Amino acid sequence: MADDMFRIEHDLLGDQPVPHYAYFGIHTLRAVHNFPITGTRLTAYPDLINALASVKQAAAEANRDLRLLDPAKADAVIAACEEIRSGKLHDQFVVDVIQGGAGTSTNMNANEVIANRALELMGHERGQYQHLHPLDDVNAGQSTNDAYPTALRVALQSAAARLREAMTLLRQAFRAKADEFAGVVKTGRTQLQDAVPMTLGQEFGAYAVMLEQDDQLLAEACALLGEINLGGTAIGTGLNAHPGFAALACSHLSAITGLPLFTAPDLIEATQDTGALVHLSGVLKRLAVKLSKICNDLRLLASGPRAGLGEINLPPVQAGSSIMPGKVNPVVPEAVNQIAFKVIGNDVAITMAAEAGQLQLNAFEPLIAHCLFDDLALLSAGCVILTERCISGITANADHLRATVHRTIGMITALTPHVGYAQASAAAEEALATHRSVADIVAEHNLLSPEEIGEILSPERLAQPHALLADARPSQ
Incomplete structure (x- = not known):
């Protein structure tokens, strides 16, 4: 590919050509090279992409309110985040979902896409980070770990x-x-x-x-998921975040998402x-x-x-x-x-x-x-x-079901309160051995009258056990 199809970006490992069309940058590209694992990219999880954009938008709004981020930069970041939350640029979230670094590659991917789109909205080229930086501006007051x-x-x-x-x-x-x-x-x-x-x-x-x-x-x-650690930064101490950032960012994030979010009482624990x-x-x-x-x-x-x-x-x-x-x-x-x-x-x-x-x-x-x-x-x-x-x-x-009910030995259970367990067991054994119904055996041995048998062994009544127990009488 021609040189003008790339831009050169720099990180602590050196320079890396990044496709000019890409909204992601060098950190994302290195992660793509490092983690060709599942073949499932972040773009497969639009909820996560939208949530990342919501977090970055809330952070930009909080930093703007705290006078830590230039209003023009904040407005551009917010606009870029809103575009992503509407479904745009999801194809630029290209990092594999399985990655080392506790999610750093995912956070970098979000920072870079948001920064480069914000740069465009400000009238600059992608990669011109001197005007708006993925880490100094988009990631301000944050760490991957929160x-x-x-x-x-x-x-x-x-x-x-x-x-x-x-x-x-x-x-x-x-x-x-x-x-x-x-x-x-x-x-x-x-x-x-x-x-x-x-x-x-x-x-x-x-x-x-x-x-x-x-x-x-x-x-x-889901209610337990409402506790967040945004503002804790690296390990929960809040290093590099304004003392008011956590509460303000949480408030903005709740407003953006419509969720009842709250800052964890102990950010070190929550991290x-x-x-x-x-x-x-x-x-x-x-x-x-x-x-x-x-x-x-x-x-x-x-x-x-x-x-x-x-x-x-x-x-x-x-x-x-x-x-x-x-x-x-x-x-x-x-x-x-x-x-x-x-x-x-x-x-x-x-x-x-x-x-x-x-x-x-x-x-x-x-x-x-x-x-x-x-x-x-x-x-x-x-x-x-x-x-x-x-x-x-x-x-x-239904006909098959009703027929099986009349044949089942389980019907004898309802007779136990009336004839006793021993006689009920004997009747069940005989019914099973002779392939006859429980009702026939009980009637043959005069254990109960046909009327009593019909009432007690009514399948409809047996399906309502509380009614059956209320009508049960002591054995004779």
């Missing part, structure tokens, strides 16, 4: 908000199915063995409750601690485990269609086999299972990265960020496809 963690916490809240929206849709779909199946009686199971009757609506309603619990926990985890990130990962793992369990249930309940449980029908979305015509597989639940496995594995990586922090800083937040952003995106997508491509189209095989 700017990057703060941006990460802001970005994670944005990504988590989308997951909560997807969880709400899935929860509503389960609630709708719970209402639809409220009158469909079936046999419950424990340890894959017949238990006592319930309704299919109760089964689906329980799934909705699971998601409600995790949504609350996710909201609490090295990743507890809020570990907690968020734990909540996401919990959600993943529950989603996977639900999908396991759906696959079991829909197994068959002739040789399995066959209690529900999942909507067919694609052919299931290249060799078996007509076969349809539970591909959507299977995909969500795999999402869960990935999230659970990421939780291990996050745990190790958090534990590996040393002294006043954790150098491994880039890995934590990579895992958490992927978790949030995967779980969001999983909730959406499970809602749209599976739950909403589920139908029940």
